[in-house]
Amino acid sequence: MSRVHDMGGRFGDGAVVPEPEGEIFHADWHPRALAVTVACGTLGLWNIDVSRHARESLAPMDYARFSYYEKWMAALADLLVERGALSADELAQGKALGDSPLAAKRLKRDAVAAMLAKGGPADRPSTVPARFVPGDTVQIRALAENVTVPGGHTRLPGYAAGAKGTIVRMHGSHVLPDSNAHRLGEAPEPLYAVAVRAVDIWAHPEHPQDEVILDLWDSYLAPA
Helix, strand or coil: CCCCCCCCCCCCCCCCCCCCCCCCCCCCCHHHHHHHHHHHHCCCCCCHHHHHHHHHCCCHHHHHHCCHHHHHHHHHHHHHHHCCCCCHHHHHHCCCCCCCCCHHHCCCHHHHHHHHHHCCCCECCCCCCCCCCCCCEEEECCCCCCCCCCCCCCCCCHHHCCCEEEEEEEEEEECCHHHHCCCCCCCCEEEEEEEEEHHHCCCCCCCCCCEEEEEEEHHHEEEC
8 A cells, every 4th residue: 555655756746846946945934843853853752763754654634735844843743742742731732831851951052053963874783794786686675665563664665666676886784764763773784775767667757767766775675
């Protein structure tokens, strides 16, 4: 079953219209939405994969009608209540109803630049050996699904499921989102850049020999 957020290459969702160069935000509240989301992420209550899964888990009707940052804010509200950072009553009233034990963890203004510069690297040592090298032909998993958690998060896009591709680069080992999004551990695996021809993923590509480069984890792939 296709998932509402897995829109890549799907027919009927309209053309992809590039934004004007330098244009980042489209409303006055968008920068604040980004800032609040980043600040809440520093509380240590979830990781980036958990936050992505929270956005994907919004009700399909809401996901379809919400704008980009509305999705961010709706998922953030869900996470804050789920993790006990605030109560549903506080969320509804828009104010704290008491002191928060998380107050000491708040992101202070003078720490923002260093935190953003540090980023969130996801490369980790792994005990999983790399099975492929550049030039190898691989078969991508036939179903774009999380094989551990039914209906769970995965970074395998539906349009590439079942296609063949060619390894073009080895990225080292990185946190596996399919595990990390469900708090099952980071489970790092080898991560590869895989080239897939447009003709192998879409029925009527405008340029059949164009390639899409996908970053795919080892467990998404098999020898072709």
